[in-house]
Amino acid sequence: MKVKFENISKNFDGVEVLRNISFEIREGEFFFLLGPSGCGKTTLLRIVAGFEKPSSGRILFNGKDVSDIPPEKRKVGMVFQNYAIWPHMTVFENVAYGLLLRKIEKSEVEKRVSEVLDLVQLRGYEKRYPSQLSGGQQQRVAVARSLVVNPQLLLFDEPLSNLDAKLRIEMRNELKKIQKRSGITSIYVTHDQKEALSMADYLVILNNGKIEQMGKPFDIYNFPKNKFVAGFIGETNFISGIVKEQSESGVVIETEIGEITGISRERFNKGDKVIASIRPHHIKFVGDQYKFKVEDSIFMGEYEYFVLSNGSCKLHMMDFEGKLPFPKSGDIVSIGFSPNKVVILKDE
Amino acid sequence: MNKKKFILNVILFLIFSFFFIFFVYPLVYVFIKSFYINGKISFSFFPIIFSNSVLRTSILNSFEIALFTTLLTTLLSLPVSYMSVKFSFRLKGVLQSFLLVPLILPPFVGAIGMKKIFARMGSLNLLLMKLGLISAPIDWLGDGGFLGVILLETLHLYPIMYLNIVAALSNIDPTMDEVAKSIGASRFKIFKDITLPLAMPGFFAGAVIVFIWAFTDLGTPLIFDFYKTIPVQIFHMLTDINENPAGYVLVVFIIIITLLVFLISKNFFGKKRYEILSKGFVRKAEKELKGIKKFLFISYAIFLISFALIPHIGVLLVSLSKDWFGTILPSHYTLSHFATIFKNHLTIISIKNSFLYSSLSTLLDIFLGITIGYILIRTKVKGRDILDSFVMLPLALPGIVLAFGYLSSFSKTFLDPRINPVPLLVISYGIRRLPYMVRSVYAGFQQLSKFMEEASYSLGGGKVHTFRKITFPLISANILAGALLCFAYAMLEVSDSLILALREKFFPITKAIYILFNSVSGGFYVASALGMVGMLILTFAILIGGKILGKKFGEMFRV
Numbered sequence: 001m002k003v004k005f006e007n008i009s010k011n012f013d014g015v016e017v018l019r020n021i022s023f024e025i026r027e028g029e030f031f032f033l034l035g036p037s038g039c040g041k042t043t044l045l046r047i048v049a050g051f052e053k054p055s056s057g058r059i060l061f062n063g064k065d066v067s068d069i070p071p072e073k074r075k076v077g078m079v080f081q082n083y084a085i086w087p088h089m090t091v092f093e094n095v096a097y098g099l100l101l102r103k104i105e106k107s108e109v110e111k112r113v114s115e116v117l118d119l120v121q122l123r124g125y126e127k128r129y130p131s132q133l134s135g136g137q138q139q140r141v142a143v144a145r146s147l148v149v150n151p152q153l154l155l156f157d158e159p160l161s162n163l164d165a166k167l168r169i170e171m172r173n174e175l176k177k178i179q180k181r182s183g184i185t186s187i188y189v190t191h192d193q194k195e196a197l198s199m200a201d202y203l204v205i206l207n208n209g210k211i212e213q214m215g216k217p218f219d220i221y222n223f224p225k226n227k228f229v230a231g232f233i234g235e236t237n238f239i240s241g242i243v244k245e246q247s248e249s250g251v252v253i254e255t256e257i258g259e260i261t262g263i264s265r266e267r268f269n270k271g272d273k274v275i276a277s278i279r280p281h282h283i284k285f286v287g288d289q290y291k292f293k294v295e296d297s298i299f300m301g302e303y304e305y306f307v308l309s310n311g312s313c314k315l316h317m318m319d320f321e322g323k324l325p326f327p328k329s330g331d332i333v334s335i336g337f338s339p340n341k342v343v344i345l346k347d348e
Numbered sequence: 349m350n351k352k353k354f355i356l357n358v359i360l361f362l363i364f365s366f367f368f369i370f371f372v373y374p375l376v377y378v379f380i381k382s383f384y385i386n387g388k389i390s391f392s393f394f395p396i397i398f399s400n401s402v403l404r405t406s407i408l409n410s411f412e413i414a415l416f417t418t419l420l421t422t423l424l425s426l427p428v429s430y431m432s433v434k435f436s437f438r439l440k441g442v443l444q445s446f447l448l449v450p451l452i453l454p455p456f457v458g459a460i461g462m463k464k465i466f467a468r469m470g471s472l473n474l475l476l477m478k479l480g481l482i483s484a485p486i487d488w489l490g491d492g493g494f495l496g497v498i499l500l501e502t503l504h505l506y507p508i509m510y511l512n513i514v515a516a517l518s519n520i521d522p523t524m525d526e527v528a529k530s531i532g533a534s535r536f537k538i539f540k541d542i543t544l545p546l547a548m549p550g551f552f553a554g555a556v557i558v559f560i561w562a563f564t565d566l567g568t569p570l571i572f573d574f575y576k577t578i579p580v581q582i583f584h585m586l587t588d589i590n591e592n593p594a595g596y597v598l599v600v601f602i603i604i605i606t607l608l609v610f611l612i613s614k615n616f617f618g619k620k621r622y623e624i625l626s627k628g629f630v631r632k633a634e635k636e637l638k639g640i641k642k643f644l645f646i647s648y649a650i651f652l653i654s655f656a657l658i659p660h661i662g663v664l665l666v667s668l669s670k671d672w673f674g675t676i677l678p679s680h681y682t683l684s685h686f687a688t689i690f691k692n693h694l695t696i697i698s699i700k701n702s703f704l705y706s707s708l709s710t711l712l713d714i715f716l717g718i719t720i721g722y723i724l725i726r727t728k729v730k731g732r733d734i735l736d737s738f739v740m741l742p743l744a745l746p747g748i749v750l751a752f753g754y755l756s757s758f759s760k761t762f763l764d765p766r767i768n769p770v771p772l773l774v775i776s777y778g779i780r781r782l783p784y785m786v787r788s789v790y791a792g793f794q795q796l797s798k799f800m801e802e803a804s805y806s807l808g809g810g811k812v813h814t815f816r817k818i819t820f821p822l823i824s825a826n827i828l829a830g831a832l833l834c835f836a837y838a839m840l841e842v843s844d845s846l847i848l849a850l851r852e853k854f855f856p857i858t859k860a861i862y863i864l865f866n867s868v869s870g871g872f873y874v875a876s877a878l879g880m881v882g883m884l885i886l887t888f889a890i891l892i893g894g895k896i897l898g899k900k901f902g903e904m905f906r907v
Binding site: 049050051070071072073074075076077078080081082084085086087088097098101102142145146149155 | 797799800802803804805806807808809810813817818821822
């Protein structure tokens with residue numbers, strides 16, 4: 001199903017949590033809403049489900065306005081952050097609930113529950129109660145319960161945030177596979193950028209109730225539109241500068257540590273104020289263009305973490321190569337970075 | 349959406365109307381009767397209660413009873429509360445539950461046993477004389493029962509104080525004490541500067557209930573023949589309720605005192621309700637109780653429990669004895685009084701009536717409790733906050749006030765209790781215990797994440813279906829616990845029953861006990877046996893309720 005958001009705004013007691021949100025979700029897409037806590041992403045999801053009403057704007061399912069349709073009639077499945085599995089029902093009863101509501105024949109119910117439990121790999125757990133399941137299993141029951149009724153749209157509200165780190169990574173792949181296999185258009189809310197980058201077909205970054213950027217994970221990570229996105233989607237360094245020239249091969253800017261060349265999808269004029277964004281792991285101990293003093297070095301296991309300084313400019317760097325001899329505080333090192341790993345952003 | 353809002357508003361309107369008719373109106377009626385005389389507002393009746401020497405003494409007595417009861421309950425419960433919060437030891441749980449037992453034993457029945465044991469020719473004096481420790485009987489009940497009333501109220505009400513002090517103390521994060529200790533404060537200073545101020549609001553919440561309960565209790569002084577208290581005076585004025593305004597004025601007096609006590613405690617101590625309750629996690633700091641301390645604490649707790657049980661053991665003995673007079677223990681035992689209960693016309697009717705009234709009032713509470721709990725937690729309808737403050741008020745309303753208000757304001761209407769008291773009895777039982785039900789359901793809704801319901805909506809479940817399949821089963825334990833409490837207390841409600849049930853065929857158990865107790869031939873024994881039956885029912889109900897509610901049980905007795 002296609003979902004269209006048209007100028008959605010929402011106020012809670014005079015506080016504006018969503019401002020004029022518009023975008024579209026394509027058929028079968030695994031769509032992500034990513035943003036820091038309090039950005040309005042959960043509210044947006046609850047508006048889609050029908051648990052909240054927008055203060056203005058509307059939502060269209062396949063072109064049809066659903067504003068006046070109550071949650072129970074929207075055919076939208078929802079997986080909650082705390083799973084909301086009913087503790088007084090077995091796995092089977094939980095999953096079958098939605099089917100029984102639709103007065104489906106008993107044999108058909110059993111068949112469909114089995115199928116969906118197969119899909120989430122929980123066959124054989126039918127008679128268990130939620131308290132007898134692990135966190136990951138409960139999560140999959142919640143997914144199965146929503147899937148079994150063939151919703152037109154599936155909503156996930158931070159479904160992995162209650163799991164431990166290792167299980168979370170496992171479940172990312174699980175959920176992605178389940179979504180692809182079922183083919184149901186899905187919206188997934190999270191504040192974890194790694195989750196979003198690794199699972200999403202398409203994502204929207206929200207901040208303070210506004211859309212900051214939309215795009216595919218690769219584009220957003222490599223071509224953030226602004227400082228907020230660059231900083232939110234992964235660790236980065238910012239260096240201010242002024243545009244010297246822009247050509248096919250990139251943008252050359254003048255900064256306090258010297259000339260930097262980077263790339264951008266924007267057009268700049270000479271003299272524009274800009275910011276260069278360089279991710280810590282893109283900085284290497286190569287060349288001799290930029291000289292920095294090591295302020296701090298931290299051994300992190302799989303890499304070394306350095307804090308470098310040159311005058312008022314401070315850079316964070318991750319070295320995965322294991323440079324020897326290991327630079328110590330006070331050492332002077334020379335670093336470099338490949339121009340196509342440097343993103344030039346407008347300084348707003 | 350608009351339809352939903354409309355229905356909600358209609359329900360809210362009906363609930364408010366119910367409260368207005370059966371809560372506000374009777375009280376307003378009493379006020380009008382005492383201040384609006386011959387078409388004018390007048391305070392001319394008020395001096396009556398102070399000029400009449402009997403009434404003056406009664407007011408004084410009631411104040412003294414309430415004050416001493418509050419003081420004594422505080423003193424008695426402090427050591428056990430401290431023990432409960434600060435120490436751990438084997439069987440602590442058992443001891444803690446036994447400490448609460450007196451709360452469920454009605455003092456009205458206990459008074460019968462108390463009299464038998466502590467009277468001039470009661471078991472205690474006889475025992476002491478036999479042992480040669482005293483030569484003449486001692487007047488333990490003092491001043492025609494004055495001390496007896498205080499003692500019995502204290503033994504009945506100390507668990508309320510205990511629950512509140514324990515709650516207050518255990519809400520104090522032990523790190524607060526530890527911080528003070530770490531910067532060198534002495535143990536006494538810590539208690540004075542940290543523990544005491546933090547525990548005060550909780551303590552006063554309990555003290556207010558104890559004070560008002562003791563101030564307005566009708567049954568206990570009535571059984572002790574201690575007539576010079578406000579509630580007993582009001583009770584005796586009921587017969588000429590239409591000619592004598594003093595009853596109205598006394599009831600107004602009680603209302604004013606109740607309000608004053610609540611206002612004072614709210615304004616002085618309510619404001620300082622420190623935000624310690626909002627904290628999710630308070631670390632326990634229980635020390636293992638050892639040595640002489642352990643011996644002292646535990647023997648004190650056991651002494652307290654046994655002492656509180658004496659009146660009820662007395663009742664048990666009376667109910668089992670065959671002509672008990674002039675001996676320490678009954679000389680002959682018999683079960684015939686229990687047999688009588690099932691033969692005697694009055695007792696059979698009263699048991700039947702009590703079951704009927706209590707069941708009906710419990711149903712009323714279940715219905716109102718779920719509706720109100722749902723509105724308070726799951727909706728944002730206007731008027732919710734008013735409902736919230738309204739619904740807890742009956743907890744503070746003395747039974748005698750409501751009963752008096754009903755009897756006077758509904759006389760000569762189709763609800764006139766002189767003709768058929770059943771509707772008003774059921775409603776008065778219901779309203780007075782409604783706070784327990786609402787609290788219980790409220791707790792259930794609070795624990796129940798709204799996502800549980802939303803998950804059902806998202807699967808296509810409608811409001812009614814979701815409530816039936818998801819919400820109700822998940823809060824059913826709370827509903828059951830609340831219902832048991834409502835039922836149990838309705839079974840042994842004293843003032844409403846004594847005042848509203850005026851014809852024998854409508855008598856509930858408590859009224860039957862009172863009538864039997866005052867009858868000449870052997871009614872005393874049957875009254876005790878009937879009291880035992882009542883207590884058994886109550887004990888069962890509370891035990892089951894406590895089991896279901898667990899720790900939440902204590903919250904039932906706080907304002």
